[in-house]
Amino acid sequence: MPNDANSGSSAVRKGGDRPYNERLFFDLIRTNGPMSKAELTRATNLSAQSATVIVNRLVEDGLLRPGKAVKGKVGQPSIPYSLDPAGAVSIGIKVGRRSLEVASMSFDYSVIERIVRRYPFPHLDTIRQDMLTCTAELFDRMTADQRERIVGIGISLPDDLSAWESTVGAPKGAMENWASADLSGDMEAAFDLPTSTLNDASAACLAEIAVGDSQRNQSFIYFYVGTFIGGGISLGGQLYTGQNNLAGAIASLPTGAVSSGVASQLLEGASLHYLEQAAEAVGLSPKGFYENGPLNTALRGLFDDWLKTAAPQIAFAALTGQSFLDPEVIIIDSRLSPELTREMVTAVKDVAACNYDQRGLAKINIEAGKIGIAARAIGSGILPFLSEFGLEKE
Numbered sequence: 001m002p003n004d005a006n007s008g009s010s011a012v013r014k015g016g017d018r019p020y021n022e023r024l025f026f027d028l029i030r031t032n033g034p035m036s037k038a039e040l041t042r043a044t045n046l047s048a049q050s051a052t053v054i055v056n057r058l059v060e061d062g063l064l065r066p067g068k069a070v071k072g073k074v075g076q077p078s079i080p081y082s083l084d085p086a087g088a089v090s091i092g093i094k095v096g097r098r099s100l101e102v103a104s105m106s107f108d109y110s111v112i113e114r115i116v117r118r119y120p121f122p123h124l125d126t127i128r129q130d131m132l133t134c135t136a137e138l139f140d141r142m143t144a145d146q147r148e149r150i151v152g153i154g155i156s157l158p159d160d161l162s163a164w165e166s167t168v169g170a171p172k173g174a175m176e177n178w179a180s181a182d183l184s185g186d187m188e189a190a191f192d193l194p195t196s197t198l199n200d201a202s203a204a205c206l207a208e209i210a211v212g213d214s215q216r217n218q219s220f221i222y223f224y225v226g227t228f229i230g231g232g233i234s235l236g237g238q239l240y241t242g243q244n245n246l247a248g249a250i251a252s253l254p255t256g257a258v259s260s261g262v263a264s265q266l267l268e269g270a271s272l273h274y275l276e277q278a279a280e281a282v283g284l285s286p287k288g289f290y291e292n293g294p295l296n297t298a299l300r301g302l303f304d305d306w307l308k309t310a311a312p313q314i315a316f317a318a319l320t321g322q323s324f325l326d327p328e329v330i331i332i333d334s335r336l337s338p339e340l341t342r343e344m345v346t347a348v349k350d351v352a353a354c355n356y357d358q359r360g361l362a363k364i365n366i367e368a369g370k371i372g373i374a375a376r377a378i379g380s381g382i383l384p385f386l387s388e389f390g391l392e393k394e
Helices: 020-032 037-044 048-060 124-141 144-148 176-180 183-191 200-211 272-281 286-290 297-325 338-355 372-389
Strands: 064-066 081-083 089-095 099-106 111-118 150-157 195-199 220-225 229-235 238-240 329-334 366-368
Touching (some): 020 037, 020 048, 048 064, 099 124, 111 124, 124 150, 124 183, 144 150, 150 183, 150 372, 195 372, 200 220, 200 238, 200 329, 200 372, 220 297, 272 297, 297 329, 297 338, 329 372
Parallel strands (some): 089 150
Antiparallel strands (some): 099 111
């Protein structure tokens, strides 16, 4: 392990070249909570002097902050150090099939402010302009110190948006320019900040890894039920994206075996797009599915009908994932209200237990996610922090 106690530092590099031991300290504190210099010394096998130099430098840079001294049974009181939420800022952008969300985030992965724009379908020029405008608006709301501490921009969006034109009800040809879109390049050119992109469901999975129950669940399969269903995979507490960045692409999973014709995909039975369509077809607003409080009778009937199809298909996908990866848990989250998300997860668990033969598999554990509708935007905002401060685990 290298000793970088004497290497130079600046609070925000925006280049991802931060020394390994600094990244290690951030990872340890983010994982374990506040730690003293002595605890960091033991955890890293560095000398006490090296650990002290690094901690003092990070405090001076505003990235760590000392807590109240804790008295022990012997020796001097120890001071725990935690991440300073104001130490760094990121911008997270979620591009969805029905909405755009732009959020500023603090170093502790909390959302500072967010702006939401909604639209009937993702029109590239409109979304690009809204991304630029909303990001500039968030910059204007920041203090000078916050602007100086911005480490980058993260963007999450569905893969191959041009292929879903007819599915989302867009006019013919209105989405074909997504095939050559470069939103990352557009944002870098406009704001001179490093910008990275990730699939939207993978970003939601990343958020679950970072701020969910990752201490208990290091390896899991993740489902996110949004306008279209999507997924991600966590292996050893790290997001696994596969050789083509398509790991967890459960929307394309066939829902049955066929000997003729074309099998249906999971997205056709387990996506909220079709629940919303059913509501709009009878003149109802689908907003009730995303708001706290009981559904009215009409929306309740539509949700129950949708769930009768969605739950068995999600359970089928969950059992398929269980057989391939043998994960600790399968986590299901959604942009539905928390109450309806829990109801959906319960229905999936019931179907998995009652209607699928699980011989030869470990006991399947299915749990509801911890974040909900904000998961994709939070995951987007975490991307720049990982680039600047993250530790790549072996």
